[in-house]
Amino acid sequence: MLKQTNIAHDLESVRFALNGVSPRMGRSAIGQFFTPAPIACFMAGMFQKSAGHVRILDPGAGMGTLFAALVQELAMRDEKPESITVVAYETDERMRPHIGETFRLCGETCRRRGVQFFGDARFEDFVQAAAALSEGNLFRAREPLFTHAILNPPYKKINGDSSVRRTLGAAGMETSNLYSAFVWLSAKMLAPGGELAAITPRSFCNGPYFRPFRKSFLDLMGLRRFHVFQSRSAAFKDDEVLQENVMFHAVRGGEHSPAITVSVSAGNNFSNVRTREIPLAQVILPGDRDTFIHLPEEEDSQAVMAQMAVFDIGLAGLGLEVSTGRVVDFRVRDFLRMNPETGTVPLVYPCHFDNGFVRWPLEKSKKPNALLLADETRGQVVDTGHYVLVKRFSAKEEPRRIVAAVFDPSRVAAGRIGFENHLNYFHDHGKGMSGKLAKGLALYLNSTLVDRHFRLFSGHTQVNATDLRRMGYPTRDQLVRLGEHVGGRMPGQCVVDEIIQRELFGDD
Numbered sequence: 001m002l003k004q005t006n007i008a009h010d011l012e013s014v015r016f017a018l019n020g021v022s023p024r025m026g027r028s029a030i031g032q033f034f035t036p037a038p039i040a041c042f043m044a045g046m047f048q049k050s051a052g053h054v055r056i057l058d059p060g061a062g063m064g065t066l067f068a069a070l071v072q073e074l075a076m077r078d079e080k081p082e083s084i085t086v087v088a089y090e091t092d093e094r095m096r097p098h099i100g101e102t103f104r105l106c107g108e109t110c111r112r113r114g115v116q117f118f119g120d121a122r123f124e125d126f127v128q129a130a131a132a133l134s135e136g137n138l139f140r141a142r143e144p145l146f147t148h149a150i151l152n153p154p155y156k157k158i159n160g161d162s163s164v165r166r167t168l169g170a171a172g173m174e175t176s177n178l179y180s181a182f183v184w185l186s187a188k189m190l191a192p193g194g195e196l197a198a199i200t201p202r203s204f205c206n207g208p209y210f211r212p213f214r215k216s217f218l219d220l221m222g223l224r225r226f227h228v229f230q231s232r233s234a235a236f237k238d239d240e241v242l243q244e245n246v247m248f249h250a251v252r253g254g255e256h257s258p259a260i261t262v263s264v265s266a267g268n269n270f271s272n273v274r275t276r277e278i279p280l281a282q283v284i285l286p287g288d289r290d291t292f293i294h295l296p297e298e299e300d301s302q303a304v305m306a307q308m309a310v311f312d313i314g315l316a317g318l319g320l321e322v323s324t325g326r327v328v329d330f331r332v333r334d335f336l337r338m339n340p341e342t343g344t345v346p347l348v349y350p351c352h353f354d355n356g357f358v359r360w361p362l363e364k365s366k367k368p369n370a371l372l373l374a375d376e377t378r379g380q381v382v383d384t385g386h387y388v389l390v391k392r393f394s395a396k397e398e399p400r401r402i403v404a405a406v407f408d409p410s411r412v413a414a415g416r417i418g419f420e421n422h423l424n425y426f427h428d429h430g431k432g433m434s435g436k437l438a439k440g441l442a443l444y445l446n447s448t449l450v451d452r453h454f455r456l457f458s459g460h461t462q463v464n465a466t467d468l469r470r471m472g473y474p475t476r477d478q479l480v481r482l483g484e485h486v487g488g489r490m491p492g493q494c495v496v497d498e499i500i501q502r503e504l505f506g507d508d
Contacts, residue, residue, distance in 0.1 A: 047197060087120045345371055349368075441482075
């Protein structure tokens with residue numbers, strides 16, 4: 001891998017300047033975040049092939065840092081290409097002079113190495129252009145396929161009624177975010193044996209909405225490597241982007257590597273990278289119809305997976321279900337009340353969590369405490385009872401991904417209650433469950449074991465009901481036994497973990 005010098009390093013000052021004159025909110029609106037030079041160089045070093053005639057695709061080029069890093073990487077190798085052609089797509093016309101200058105720098109580097117260089121900048125929408133090049137999922141012969149694709153695609157949801165969604169649907173691609181659409185199309189534009197390296201959110205690894213993309217991509221491409229950032233803000237810290245990102249490398253038409261390289265770094269300067277070889281069967285579990293991608297980051301991750309494998313009972317086996325809170329507050333704004341009054345029912349938000357239980361009402365709360373019961377809201381509440389609630393979203397760098405609490409009806413005098421949409425709630429076919437079962441389930445969910453296992457396959461910061469349905473659980477009797485250790489508050493974390501080990505694994 002090249003040091004952070006020459007082209008990519010020279011472009012860093014341009015990136016900082018562009019970030020300074022382009023409002024962050026404006027770039028967020030279009031999902032545009034320029035790639036820092038260290039990340040570009042690291043990604044360029046992932047590619048293996050460099051001989052012959054190289055044709056590089058950069059489908060969201062910005063000012064060209066990514067393709068520049070790859071051109072420099074390949075040109076400087078002992079086994080250098082005969083020629084390098086770069087096709088760079090970009091929609092922002094303001095990038096035209098910057099891409100032109102980056103092409104010039106690439107040309108100089110290649111000339112010094114005796115490598116022919118050709119640059120082709122296309123200022124058009126990549127999704128529309130790539131889809132137009134396809135006919136029945138086969139790209140037209142007059143558009144040569146690529147040997148390399150390197151990309152930092154835009155991170156933006158695709159509206160259901162947008163032209164982009166219709167274009168992708170016509171091409172047989174169902175996906176919910178532009179970044180997966182860019183990766184999907186780029187993979188299709190690779191020649192057999194062509195390589196792809198990308199930096200994207202980690203959410204595609206297990207997000208339910210990414211299942212079609214995941215299955216198609218894993219059929220098209222053979223996985224080779226993943227790189228994980230320990231901090232959610234590390235990759236694009238200059239842009240204050242709070243997103244779990246991964247970098248990955250894959251080969252078109254190849255088999256998945258028997259062992260996937262998984263590396264981890266604390267920041268984006270890659271000064272202390274830890275690398276492991278993980279058997280493919282631990283990354284993509286055999287028989288998993290959803291093809292979730294697990295990324296064990298620590299040495300003892302295998303032990304965590306082995307422990308969790310003991311729990312092979314699903315929610316149905318417990319006679320339980322999990323749902324997302326029915327009350328979407330902005331849709332029932334006229335029925336919200338800051339404090340309880342005649343005709344209202346308790347409304348529970350994540351802010352009502354207190355030491356493993358729900359504390360309601362909450363004085364001086366910024367969120368409403370109550371929901372007016374009316375024809376418009378009656379179907380959004382449930383009968384009172386013991387429920388287990390889980391936050392759907394973790395706040396910034398919150399240390400725990402899964403945070404659970406018990407709704408105890410003895411603490412809240414009400415016949416019916418509402419759970420806000422930022423919560424998931426466990427229930428017994430729409431009703432409450434026994435108190436000990438609820439307390440035991442909450443204790444189990446709050447354990448370090450469950451939290452660490454969830455992080456192995458969770459590619460996003462939110463906890464979906466689908467994720468909770470996929471998990472394995474102890475038996476009903478075991479959960480009830482766990483519940484006997486919970487009094488008026490949830491034990492501290494160390495005690496929770498000790499109880500889990502003792503009751504479920506027999507460790508003294």
